[in-house]
Amino acid sequence: MHTVGFLVNPVAGMGGAVGLKGTDGLVAEAIRRGAQPRAPRRAEETARLLRGLPARFLTSAGPMGEEVLIRAGIGDYEVVYTPPGRETGPDDTKATCRAFLERGVELILFCGGDGTARDIYSVVGDSIPLLGIPAGVKMYSGVFAVTPAAAAEILRQGWGAGRTLHCQDAEVVDVDEEAYRQGTLSTRIFGIARTPYRPGFSQLSKQVFEDPDEERAKKEIARFLREVMEGTPDILYILGPGGTTAAIAGELGIKKTILGFDAVKAGRLEGLDLNEGDIRALLGHHPRARLVVSILGAQGAVLGRGTQQISPSVIRTIGKDNIIVVATPHKLAKTPFVFIDTGDRELDREFGEFITVVTGYRVARRVRVAGSGEPHGSP
Numbered sequence: 001m002h003t004v005g006f007l008v009n010p011v012a013g014m015g016g017a018v019g020l021k022g023t024d025g026l027v028a029e030a031i032r033r034g035a036q037p038r039a040p041r042r043a044e045e046t047a048r049l050l051r052g053l054p055a056r057f058l059t060s061a062g063p064m065g066e067e068v069l070i071r072a073g074i075g076d077y078e079v080v081y082t083p084p085g086r087e088t089g090p091d092d093t094k095a096t097c098r099a100f101l102e103r104g105v106e107l108i109l110f111c112g113g114d115g116t117a118r119d120i121y122s123v124v125g126d127s128i129p130l131l132g133i134p135a136g137v138k139m140y141s142g143v144f145a146v147t148p149a150a151a152a153e154i155l156r157q158g159w160g161a162g163r164t165l166h167c168q169d170a171e172v173v174d175v176d177e178e179a180y181r182q183g184t185l186s187t188r189i190f191g192i193a194r195t196p197y198r199p200g201f202s203q204l205s206k207q208v209f210e211d212p213d214e215e216r217a218k219k220e221i222a223r224f225l226r227e228v229m230e231g232t233p234d235i236l237y238i239l240g241p242g243g244t245t246a247a248i249a250g251e252l253g254i255k256k257t258i259l260g261f262d263a264v265k266a267g268r269l270e271g272l273d274l275n276e277g278d279i280r281a282l283l284g285h286h287p288r289a290r291l292v293v294s295i296l297g298a299q300g301a302v303l304g305r306g307t308q309q310i311s312p313s314v315i316r317t318i319g320k321d322n323i324i325v326v327a328t329p330h331k332l333a334k335t336p337f338v339f340i341d342t343g344d345r346e347l348d349r350e351f352g353e354f355i356t357v358v359t360g361y362r363v364a365r366r367v368r369v370a371g372s373g374e375p376h377g378s379p
Contacts, residue, residue, distance in 0.1 A: 002055040002107070002159060005100035005128070006047070006077070007120070009112035010063040010088060012039040012135045038308075039135035040068055042148045042343070043111035046133045047072035049152035053159065058103055060096040064088055068111075090119045097123040107131060107165070107196070109151070114175050117141045121172045121191045129167050129194040131155070134203070134341060138306045140299070142170030142204055143195040146339040146370070147304075147348070150201040158196055170195040200337050200370035204299050217328035218244050220361040222251035225292065225326070233266040236286035238279060238318075240293035241306055244326050248292065261309050276309045280317070289318050295327040295357065298334050300370075302355065304341030312344035320350060326358045337370035 040063065047068055057077040059065030063086065069077045080099040083092045097120050100108055107129045110116055113136015120130060132144035133151045145151035158165035174190040195202065225248045229237055239245045241259045249256035249264070256262050260273035263282055271282055283289055296305055302325055303310060315323070327335075338355065340348050354366045 005105035012112035218247040242294035
């Protein structure tokens, strides 16, 4: 019987859909904007898939774990920490992890984002393997599974038939959220944790590629997309975050929000730094629309990392066939697999096993999608 520490950050990721690009220190503002809890639902998805696993769970009371385990139908658990109130924070995460250390858990399965991973690592270091159920806005650290279902699959495969989990080193990345909200990605390695690993199911750390060939490739992609957009002036184009999409906007003579979503139609800016509600309102006035998104370098995320403004309902309104994915050849060469984590498993499956990625001027490649938790998830 394995012993697992199970921890949920109930407010993780709430800032994403409402355009806050993070939730640290902004929970009240996220709620004011209409944000809904995201982490408990995703943690429950993983927990349901772990029923029957030869494991006993230690957890925190209330929304930090116990309530999720009860809803998931897992009865073999013990509460080792009780937060003083319903509103929880980093101190509660750290106190829970100190209790996990005292009880000798074999692994900490947590649901949150980079901030949660950082808080956990600050207590346990590399003494206990960490596996994250992704629920934050960005999640650049390498301790996360690509989806909630993939997190369950890693443990089921690792501990199935008496096997031992295969673990490897992974970066815990600290993101400056205030700088991120201002359009600057500033990160540092907070530490090196141990995490269970399964190819196609475990997330890699994000990398940034900067060299002359990379910039030339972005310009070729931008030149092609400009022709496409100029040839379809009746279509609204929603440009996602990243350097490649910024190059597309630049080719049109438009200054883009680097880490947000902007809308363009007929060469004119229709909306800047949009949240989910803004996008839905625009789609109500512009029924023909396309979404242009880039792949996160090395990590492989197409949707689900820093793109929570594009909810499953927004994707269904636009139509998955109207999503254009772009990436430079160098970025693809350094990205072992791509994955989609919209928060809706059925929708993720609809994308199929391959997506088309524009890699240059009138050049595209078919790229395999991995990590859904289904048998085809391995690359």
